[in-house]
Amino acid sequence: MSPKTSKSARTSESRGRTPMTPGRIAVLVLAVLALVFIFENTQETEIRLLVPVVTMPLWAALLATGVVGALCGSYFAYSRTRRR
Template sequence: MSPKTSDRVRTRGHRQWGDLLTPGRVIVGLLMVLALVFIFENTRSTEIRLLIPEVTMPLWLALLGTGVIGALCGAYFMKRRG
């Protein structure tokens, strides 16, 4: 077997780290970690008003909820686009 053939046989069906860890994925992962650190560092309670009711809740919960809503909206529009 030639080196090129053995490389193809070895990688068929198996992903390598280079395929999984692209620069874009690494950057998105780091941004997610930074966002989570920011969210969980802000633990004090705050008053939030959405249209009419005013609620008091931990700031981290409001930030996490906003992040989840933003991620869901982004995923929805990326799915529609493709």
């Protein structure tokens, strides 16, 4: 292989990968800690949803709240980058 060919092969391979930045590592660590926290809290709890009172496992309520928060965050991040 000539040096010209091998260099272009290397750049095309590295384009598909995204580097692990400190911010991404911090987000991954926080996500893992949140999941550990959620699944350690397994007791039943009463939750009021506007009017009715629902009894459910605390981990399910925490997980649902985290998913809603992640969806809201990704929506706002997407709408912010779309305007630019």
